[in-house]
Amino acid sequence: MPINSFDHYPLSWKPDKTKLTVPYYKSLSRDLEEKIRSGKLKAGTKLPPQREIADYLDLNYTTITRVYDRCRKKGLIYGVTGKGTFVAAHPTEDVTIAVPDADPDTIEMGSVNGFSEYSLPVEEATKTVIQRGYLRSLYEYSYPLGHPHQLAAGARWIEQFRAHSDPSHMAICAGAQNALTVALLSLFSPGDKIAVDPYTYSNFIELARMFHLVLVPIAGDKDGMLPEALEKSCHLHGLKGIYLIPTCANPTTLTLSETRRKELASVISRQHLLLIEDDISTWLFAASGRPVLPSLHDLLQGQSIYICGMTKSLCPGLRIAFMSFPPEYKTAISHGIANINIKTSSLDAEIISELILNGSAYVIARKKAEWAEQTSRLFARFFPGFDTDPGYYRWLPIGPDHPFRKTEQDLMERGIHVYHSERFAVTHEEGENYLRISLCSAGNRYRFERGLQILRAYITENN
C-alpha cells in the first residue's frame, strides 16, 4: 500500500497506475521507453528514485530496478549511485553521422569526409591493378582476412604511426567503422562495459548502443583521459574494455601526451582491459613531419586492437581499414569477419595496397595534410587562440545556452552544416556547448571561408 498519495509530488515520470499490466516490469519499461522516445522525457531529466516509484505503484522496488536496468542497457537512461537516474544524452535522436546527400546551397562543415579532390593517383592505381591481370584472381574467394601482400602493405603503412605489427595478426576490414563493428561483435557481449571519453565519436556511441554495450565516460584533462579515473572506474563498474582515439581525438582534438599514454597503458594492462585504439589522425602528423607519439598498441604488446582507416587519408570512396590484434584474438576476429563480411572487397584492398607500395599513398597523404594545415590556418584567423595542429576538425566552445537541435538548425538556415557537442556526448552534460567544425568538407577554400564568416557572425551575435 502506498504510504503517500504522491499527487502533489512532481515525479518526472509518473506511470499511469490504471494502465499497469502484468508482467509489471515489461509494461513499465515499455511506458518509460515510449515517454523517452516520444520526447516527453527530455535528455538529462532526472527520473524519480527507484524506491519512490515503487512506493507510488506499490511494487517491490527491485521490480523498478529491473525496469531501469532494461532501459539502461538500451542506452536510454544512465544511473549514478547516490545521485539518481537520468535520461541519456540522445536516447533516441538520430545522431548517427551519416553521409549527407550533397546540397549545393549548404556549406558542409559537419561531416568529416576527407578531401576528395585528389583522386588521380587512385584512378591510376585502379587501372594498374586491372591491367596487371590481378582481376581474375581477385574475383575469387580466398584469404578472408586479406591477401598476405595486402596485409604486408598495411603493416608497412602503420609503421609510420609507431604501430608495429605483422601480417600474420592483421586483417583488412571495409573501413574503420566496419573494423569497429568486427571488434565489438567478436570480442564483447551485450552488457559489457567500455570506458570512453565523455565526448567521443558519435557513431561509436550508436554502434555500442546497438550491441547493447554500456559506455562508461571517464574524466579527462587537457592531456586526455585520466589514468586514476580509469582505474577507479574499473573497480567500480567492472569494465571489460576501453575505446581510445589517442591522437587528435574525435571530436575534442585532444592528443594523449606520451606520459599519459604510458600511464594509461599501465592501467589497461594491470586491469586486463581490452583496448580498441582508433587511429584516425596520426597520418596527418606523420605526413606533415610532426613528431609521432608511440601508439598504445606498441606500448601494450597485447590486449589491444589497433585500427587504421584509409578512408580519410587516401580516398573516401574506397572502404578499407587495417586492423592489428594480438595473436590470441585471431580466431575470434576471423569468426567475426567471416560472419559480418565473409570478406572485404579484394579490389578495393588491392588498389590501396598498390598505392602504398608504389609510394603514391605517401604523396596523397602529404598533399591532404597540407590542405588540412591551410584550412586550419584559415580557421585560426577567424578564431584566434586555435593552434594549427594537424586535424580534420576543430572543437569550438560556444557557451552554455545553445541547445542541440536549435543551434544546428539555426546554422543550417544560415547556410552551414555543423555538428553540436551533444551528438558526441556519452551522458548528458550541463554547461559548455561546442561545435565540431570539419575543415575538409566544404568543397573549396572560398566556400569554407564563407562558412567561417557565417559561423563567426553567429557566435558573436549570440554571446
Next chain:
Amino acid sequence: MPINSFDHYPLSWKPDKTKLTVPYYKSLSRDLEEKIRSGKLKAGTKLPPQREIADYLDLNYTTITRVYDRCRKKGLIYGVTGKGTFVAAHPTEDVTIAVPDADPDTIEMGSVNGFSEYSLPVEEATKTVIQRGYLRSLYEYSYPLGHPHQLAAGARWIEQFRAHSDPSHMAICAGAQNALTVALLSLFSPGDKIAVDPYTYSNFIELARMFHLVLVPIAGDKDGMLPEALEKSCHLHGLKGIYLIPTCANPTTLTLSETRRKELASVISRQHLLLIEDDISTWLFAASGRPVLPSLHDLLQGQSIYICGMTKSLCPGLRIAFMSFPPEYKTAISHGIANINIKTSSLDAEIISELILNGSAYVIARKKAEWAEQTSRLFARFFPGFDTDPGYYRWLPIGPDHPFRKTEQDLMERGIHVYHSERFAVTHEEGENYLRISLCSAGNRYRFERGLQILRAYITENN
C-alpha cells in the same frame, strides 16, 4: 543442507563444491562454460535438472536457473520444458564456413563458392566503369544506401525472382552475409527469438549467436517449414522474427511450395513476425527457364526483408547484395548500415550495376545455371534418386552412425572436403546424418567426378 549425498548419482555436470565462489551464479556458469568449451561435456549431453544441481549444491534452484540462462543465451545449451537441458549442437566448435585456403590436393566439395571461371564479362564491365570516368564521383561519400541508379538495377534484377521493390526502399550491402548482419543488428535485440528450419545456413546460426539471438527450430516436411508448427511456436516462445530460404534452402535444398508460401505468409502476417528472406537460389531457376514461385516479400507486402546476394550468380570476388525492405524500416536500416559499413564500396556496386544494365549478368547467370545443371546430372549418375533441380549443392543422407568431425576428417583424408549436417543443426539431432555436397567448387569436371567416386566408395563401404 543437501538431502542426499549424490555421490552415486551420475550427474553429467557435477560442479566442485569446494571451488564455489561468490557470486555463485557467475562461478557456476564459468565452470559450465569451461566444461562445454573444453569438450568435457559433449554436444547433446543431457545436463542434470536445475533442482537437482541446486539440491546438490544446497543453493536456491533459481540460482541454477540463472546459470543455465546465461549459458543458454550464449548458445551453449538449450532447454526443453519437461524434457531437460542439453548441450547445444556445436556450442563452441568452429562451424563457421569460412573460405578455405586453396589446397590443390583436396577436392573442394564443401564450401559453395560459385563457379569462378567465367569472369571475363566482369573484367570488361570493370574497365567500362573506369573508362566512363565514373571513378572520380565514386570515390566520394554519398548515398550510403547505394546510388539510385544502382538500386534501380537491383530492383530490375530481383524482379525476375518475383520480388518487386522500388529503389526508395532498397539498399546495397557488402554481400548477403553482410546484409544479414545489417538486418539482425538493425531490427533485433539480444534475447529476441527467431524461427528457423531445424537445419539452416550455418553462418546464420553463428551470426545469430554472436548477437545473442535465440534460434527456435520449427518442424517441417518435404515442402519445408510447417505453418501450424510455426504458429504454435509463436504462442509458446513469443517469436520476434523468422529466417527463411524459400527456394532451395541451404543446406536441405527444400523449396517451399506455393501453397506453403501462402500459408506461412499468413502466419507471419497474423503473428506480426519479421521475416528475413534470404534468396540465394531463385536466380538458378530463373536462369534455367524453370518456373519461379512468388517471393514471400511479394506475398506479404511488409514485415519482410528480402535479401538477394550477387556473389553466387555473378562473381565471388565482388561483395554486393541487394536488400529490399518496407518503408517503415528505412530509418533503422540506414542506421544499421551507417554504423556497420558507413557505406559499401561504390566500385563493386557500380560494376554489378553495369553488368545488370548491359545484360551480361543474365548471360553469366545462364552460363552458371547450365554448369550447375551439368554437375547435378553428374551427381545424379553417382547417386540415383536425386533429381537435377537447380541448386549449387546436394543434401546426401549417410545414415545414423557418422559423427561430425570423424566423418569430415575421414573424407578429407581420402581427398575431398565436405560439410557434415551437424554444422547446420540448430539443436543437436539424433538419427540421420547428412553431407552437404557443393556442386560448384571442385574446379573442373574431372576433379568433381573423382570427388564423387571417392564419396560413393566411402558411403558404400560404410553402410
Next chain:
DNA sequence: CAATTTGTATCTACACATTTT
C-alpha cells in the same frame, strides 16, 4: 488422464557501495 518432472518467467528480499546532506 492425472501426477510428476522439468524449464521459464516474474516478483521479492537483502546486502552493499557511493554520493549528498
Next chain:
DNA sequence: GAAAATGTGTAGATACAAATT
C-alpha cells in the same frame, strides 16, 4: 564525519506451462 538517499548486484520464492510417466 555520520546519516540518509540512491543505484547496483546477487540470491530466493512463487507461479506456471509443457512434456513425460
